[in-house]
Amino acid sequence: xxxxxxxxxxxxxxxxxxxxxxxxxxxxxxxxxxxxxxxxxxxxxxxxxxxxxxxxxxxxxxxxxxxxxxxxxxxxxxxxxxxxxxxxxxxxxxxxxxxxxxxxxxxxxxxxxxxxxxxxxxxxxxxxxxxxxxxxxxxxxxxxxxxxxxxxxxxxxxxxxxxxxxxxxxxxxxxxxxxxxxxxxxxxxxxxxxxxxxxxxxxxxxxxxxxxxxxxxxxxxxxxxxxxxxxxxxxxxxxxxxxxxxxxxxxxxxxxxxxxxxxxxxxxxxxxxxxxxxxxxxxxxxxxxxxxxxxxxxxxxxxxxxxxxxxxxxxxxxxxxxxxxxx
Amino acid sequence: xxxxxxxxxxxxxxxxxxxxxxxxxxxxxxxxxxxxxxxxxxxxxxxxxxxxxxxxxxxxxxxxxxxxxxxxxxxxxxxxxxxxxxxxxxxxxxxxxxxxxxxxxxxxxxxxxxxxxxxxxxxxxxxxxxxxxxxxxxxxxxxxxxxxxxxxxxxxxxxxxxxxxxxxxxxxxxxxxxxxxxxxxxxxxxxxxxxxxxxxxxxxxxxxxxxxxxxxxxxxxxxxxxxxxxxxxxxxxxxxxxxxxxxxxxxxxxxxxxxxxxxxxxxxxxxxxxxxxxxxxxxxxxxxxxxxxxxxxxxxxxxxxxxxxxxxxxxxxxxxxxxxxxxxxxxxxxxxxxxxxxxxxxxxxxxxxxxxxxxxxxxxxxxxxxxxxxxxxxxxxxxxxxxxxxxxxxx
Numbered sequence: 087x088x089x090x091x092x093x094x095x096x097x098x099x100x101x102x103x104x105x106x107x108x109x110x111x112x113x114x115x116x117x118x119x120x121x122x123x124x125x126x127x128x129x130x131x132x133x134x135x136x137x138x139x140x141x142x143x144x145x146x147x148x149x150x151x152x153x154x155x156x157x158x159x160x161x162x163x164x165x166x167x168x169x170x171x172x173x174x175x176x177x178x179x180x181x182x183x184x185x186x187x188x189x190x191x192x193x194x195x196x197x198x199x200x201x202x203x204x205x206x207x208x209x210x211x212x213x214x215x216x217x218x219x220x221x222x223x224x225x226x227x228x229x230x231x232x233x234x235x236x237x238x239x240x241x242x243x244x245x246x247x248x249x250x251x252x253x254x255x256x257x258x259x260x261x262x263x264x265x266x267x268x269x270x271x272x273x274x275x276x277x278x279x280x281x282x283x284x285x286x287x288x289x290x291x292x293x294x295x296x297x298x299x300x301x302x303x304x305x306x307x308x309x310x311x312x313x314x315x316x317x318x319x320x321x322x323x324x325x326x327x328x329x330x331x332x333x334x335x336x337x338x339x340x341x342x343x344x345x346x347x348x349x350x351x352x353x354x355x356x357x358x359x360x361x362x363x364x365x366x367x368x369x370x371x372x373x374x375x376x377x378x379x380x381x382x383x384x385x386x387x388x389x390x391x392x393x394x395x396x397x398x399x400x401x402x403x404x405x406x407x408x409x410x411x412x413x
Numbered sequence: 414x415x416x417x418x419x420x421x422x423x424x425x426x427x428x429x430x431x432x433x434x435x436x437x438x439x440x441x442x443x444x445x446x447x448x449x450x451x452x453x454x455x456x457x458x459x460x461x462x463x464x465x466x467x468x469x470x471x472x473x474x475x476x477x478x479x480x481x482x483x484x485x486x487x488x489x490x491x492x493x494x495x496x497x498x499x500x501x502x503x504x505x506x507x508x509x510x511x512x513x514x515x516x517x518x519x520x521x522x523x524x525x526x527x528x529x530x531x532x533x534x535x536x537x538x539x540x541x542x543x544x545x546x547x548x549x550x551x552x553x554x555x556x557x558x559x560x561x562x563x564x565x566x567x568x569x570x571x572x573x574x575x576x577x578x579x580x581x582x583x584x585x586x587x588x589x590x591x592x593x594x595x596x597x598x599x600x601x602x603x604x605x606x607x608x609x610x611x612x613x614x615x616x617x618x619x620x621x622x623x624x625x626x627x628x629x630x631x632x633x634x635x636x637x638x639x640x641x642x643x644x645x646x647x648x649x650x651x652x653x654x655x656x657x658x659x660x661x662x663x664x665x666x667x668x669x670x671x672x673x674x675x676x677x678x679x680x681x682x683x684x685x686x687x688x689x690x691x692x693x694x695x696x697x698x699x700x701x702x703x704x705x706x707x708x709x710x711x712x713x714x715x716x717x718x719x720x721x722x723x724x725x726x727x728x729x730x731x732x733x734x735x736x737x738x739x740x741x742x743x744x745x746x747x748x749x750x751x752x753x754x755x756x757x758x759x760x761x762x763x764x765x766x767x768x769x770x771x772x773x774x775x776x777x778x779x780x781x782x783x784x785x786x787x788x789x790x791x792x793x794x795x796x797x798x799x800x801x802x803x804x805x806x807x808x
Binding site: 375411 | 561562
């Protein structure tokens with residue numbers, strides 16, 4: 087099988103391009119996605135390729151264009167709505183939660199909302215406290231939508247089409263630090279499932295559960311732990327709602343220890359939810375309290391050293407994993 | 414007053430069962446006397462007392478199983494009696510309960526549970542509790558290796574004691590099933606915890622063979638020496654010279670031993686092995702060493718082991734030459750940090766003064782614990798054994 091060297095950004099762009107080619111109902115809209123090529127340059131060149139009808143620059147009103155996307159989806163289109171960062175998505179939260187997530191329920195199943203909303207999330211690019219947060223855990227709280235977080239190139243390339251096929255709203259969170267990440271991808275990479283978490287590294291002494299941008303920190307931590315003779319398993323959640331409990335619990339049953347790495351704030355976090363599920367379903371399998379490595383409960387700072395200190399990093403993950411082993 | 418406590422007869426022992434008292438209340442005992450027999454996974458062990466004095470009270474009845482460290486008897490008098498451990502101070506408990514609730518604080522990692530004091534709940538993980546309940550293991554008898562010293566499932570599995578240990582012990586001697594379990598636990602722990610490295614060296618035994626033949630010509634058959642006695646002596650002297658191979662690895666660091674108590678692996682008929690200590694092996698002459706080897710071999714095979722012989726070895730000596738193999742790569746017996754292994758003495762071609770000549774030779778190996786020592790010094794240790802065996806008359 088031939089492989090190509092590519093980036094996460096190009097993989098997402100490839101996914102959008104393929105969707106546009108395969109299904110004429112698909113279109114992209116958002117702030118600066120057309121002429122500017124997208125704030126993170128994901129849609130660069132697509133305007134020239136597909137034209138203004140299908141690559142649509144919108145006014146700076148998240149509520150308006152997300153709502154328009156929802157309406158278009160209900161009307162038979164397959165819109166991809168790009169929100170610049172998750173911080174700005176709060177302006178569209180009413181549309182996402184009160185409309186997209188509820189409409190199938192409130193219409194007694196008469197209308198579904200097959201919209202896909204993509205947005206950047208996460209810290210690490212010195213974009214300060216209004217552009218850097220990880221709020222995907224909030225969205226994962228909402229019944230009626232699916233929330234996914236592609237971390238690998240395969241998922242960046244393959245999740246979009248599956249999301250567009252879903253009859254209900256799907257939110258895709260792309261960690262901004264991943265866009266430049268380079269790697270190899272099968273030339274014929276295509277759609278992937280949105281149901282199962284993936285074991286990215288096998289181990290038998292402690293399970294590191296994570297997703298998105300923290301996946302590679304967890305993998306680095308697992309490598310460091312291996313140097314100390316500690317065998318860590320790394321689980322990439324991939325889908326944050328609904329959570330794939332079976333994969334998490336099977337791993338914890340094996341390792342008896344879990345560390346959850348989540349760039350969200352600790353209190354009321356996705357990490358808290360996963361921790362609770364482990365307690366509910368695998369309490370008698372545990373050899374140590376479940377540990378969490380989350381972001382410090384502060385607005386993400388602008389200075390590089392403070393920003394680094396605010397979010398999960400490899401040494402903290404290693405330390406937490408060692409603590410579960412009493413080391 | 415001193416307390417005579419259930420001793421730990423090896424890293425894997427958590428509890429023992431009293432088989433019989435060999436003394437009664439009111440009897441005088443001297444340091445080194447065997448005063449009790451305790452059933453362990455290794456079989457029935459004769460337990461020595463380490464104080465002089467009078468047995469004032471026997472605290473255990475035969476058949477009782479208690480954790481390591483539990484007082485078994487009170488011994489009065491004697492100069493060097495170790496003070497009895499202070500009873501848990503009641504005011505401490507009162508202070509603890511009167512302490513105000515801790516202020517809420519963010520925790521980065523799980524706070525380690527404190528070690529249990531007497532009477533407190535044993536810190537043990539849910540998995541350990543479930544396993545212990547399933548397997549009938551008494552958690553109070555275990556030592557935890559988990560966060561904050563909590564007992565985790567691996568500790569329960571390692572110390573799994575069959576329910577039959579709770580039943581009255583039947584006999585003195587060796588229980589092969591139990592021994593197998595003890596070996597399994599110790600060896601699994603060794604390979605789990607000890608980063609082994611191995612060195613091999615070939616030693617010319619021309620001088621040793623010649624000297625041995627001459628020495629034995631003057632000895633009556635019961636006094637005759639075996640090559641093994643020379644190997645043991647040379648190994649013990651070399652260990653004295655390289656102390657990082659002689660001692661125990663405890664709590665993350667090497668504790669060197671002044672004395673060389675060489676554990677000599679003895680195969681038991683019907684399977685299993687024991688490696689009892691030959692105490693101060695570096696100071697015994699080869700005749701005494703030979704006698705000691707015969708003594709421990711006979712007693713091990715009869716199932717009569719002394720407690721100090723099990724706990725004292727500072728390194729292990731293993732020889733499989735009698736079984737016809739040329740070499741071996743031993744598994745270190747924790748908490749020791751080294752094992753020296755000898756193979757069969759074989760006549761092999763050697764190049765001496767540019768001539769190929771047959772010479773008696775033996776393969777000697779070192780299994781080292783890389784946490785405590787390194788290959789460079791290990792090589793010097795093997796070379797020291799070589800050098801010592803070139804002057805057998807000096808051993």
